[in-house]
Amino acid sequence: MAYDFDEIIDRRNTESEKWCNLLNIYGRNDIIPMWVADMDFKSPPEVIDVLEDRVKHGVFGYPMLKDEYIEPFIKWVFKKHTWKIDKNWVIMNSCVVDSLKTAVLTFSRPGDSIVIQPPVYRPFFNLVTSNGRTLLTNPLKIENGRYKIDFNDLEKKLSEKRTKLLLFCSPHNPVGRVWEENELRMLGELCLKYDVLILSDEIHSDIIYNNKHLPIASLSKELQDSTLSFYAPSKTFNLAGLRTSFVVIPNERIRTEYETVLSSISSMSINIFGLLAASAAYQYGEKWLDELIDYLKGNIDYVIEFFKHKLPKVTINPPEGTFLLWLDFRRYGSESFVKNILINEAHVGLEEGSIFGQEGQGFFRMNIGCPRKILVKACDNIYNAFKSLI
Ligand SMILES: Cc1ncc(COP(=O)(O)O)c(C=O)c1O
Structure with a gap:
């Protein structure tokens, strides 16, 4: 891979809604944010170079x-x-x-x-x-x-x-x-x-x-x-x-x-x-995007395999596009019950399905556009919070 999607970049204190609005959204700050649909990767270096040159010019009329x-x-x-x-x-x-x-x-x-x-x-x-x-x-x-x-x-x-x-x-x-x-x-x-x-x-x-x-x-x-x-x-x-x-x-x-x-x-x-x-x-940006898609596929496969083996009551169908997974948690009980465990025990910030309409009730949307290490930690946290529930 020419591009490094494993790099963990601290986005706190960078005006990021996803990372800076946690207290407001989840009532606490110690949350792994996997909600709003942006990714935790740097944009292609080819784009950053162009922006840097423009910033150096210094006139922004x-x-x-x-x-x-x-x-x-x-x-x-x-x-x-x-x-x-x-x-x-x-x-x-x-x-x-x-x-x-x-x-x-x-x-x-x-x-x-x-x-x-x-x-x-x-x-x-x-x-x-x-x-x-x-x-x-x-x-x-x-x-x-x-x-x-x-x-x-x-x-x-x-x-x-x-x-x-x-x-x-x-x-x-x-x-x-x-x-x-x-x-x-x-x-x-x-x-x-x-x-x-x-x-x-x-x-x-x-x-x-x-x-x-x-x-x-x-x-x-x-x-x-x-x-x-x-x-x-x-x-x-x-x-x-x-x-x-x-x-x-x-x-x-x-x-x-x-x-x-x-x-x-x-x-x-x-x-x-x-x-x-x-x-x-x-x-x-095409080469960067090709590699990004491979990386995201790896993330999707990881989460699907993880839940299949560790928490099979949660079902996930592989998405055909997007960096968003749609997890069916309905077999664990009501949406509010699951949400509370996700936030207060797993410390993972997903989005509850009902905000996408009542048809989404009991599902949770997970944004997997992040380095694999963050994803693994979030999955482990969810497993530990749900493993004792039958
Ligand atoms: C389907 C869809 N449309 C629009 C947007 C937002 O686009 P914009 O930021 O350009 O308004 C999103 C962001 O998640 C989206 O998922």
Whole structure:
């Protein structure tokens, strides 16, 4: 390995939400944090070098967004996901959640309905309800241990008169599904049939294990014209704090509407370091990412084997993408009972499934984006806290 993912980096006192907000979240500081979705690894050295050079320059005035900063992203998406994007379709913005919010405000009105597929990334709920839109859930269903879309229920929700948008998580956080082509086509067909716009959050699309990620917009001209796709280098290269993301809107009418609302609610919010980091990561970060994915696979295998042998009452299905594991603790009792043991006996900070919707009740999400030593310690702590419970 050319890159060292075993290095333990002290992130306390570094403005890290994951490491500095423990007292607030868990009521104590002696917690191994495995919650919010950033990783405990340094970003690629190729990115750090570019940032260091820029810092040394010492002048940090307003940045100017040139096409040359968008090109690397476009090339990356073509190489990784075989989708040819035109540079005119791309809008840069600070972060995916804000871009999703702009889309919600642009393409729905208060009282309109928006469909989400829980258990799902928590801010999806808030994006709908805090803007006065009606939440319609299309819960995922578990078949033979694998999460699937319930298409009958989806059709019901999409066909409701005031449904305007589907907030789609692809790949899916927290259940780790990488949607297959037939699933994407079925979902796309239904959205086209009922004239529902797709907001496809593809922030996790680069960390994929055995499958291939397919951007839903790449599947047909019709889907391209009725989808907004959201990307960022933040999960892939651990750059979330630099707040840089990309929205791809091929349809000109939709893009113009989006841009009109965007410019009415914010000025161009690009950070000079985010701009440079994203550009460098997409140009020079591929080898680092390949090694990261191998390392994460090793972490996933470790946790799955560990629980299989030591605490078999907890079941985990291997994720197809993301650095998030979805642990089924339901056989140990209620979520609050398990949570209390995890925090106060194991001293491990996972996220309880119910925050991803009631369908996640009893599951816990574990972020395995950390050096193996930290992971081993967390697993040992969990084992010691649960081993005497039958
Ligand atoms: C599905 C999904 N979308 C968006 C985000 C956040 O993206 P951003 O920080 O760019 O708003 C996350 C972070 O965990 C995520 O999992």
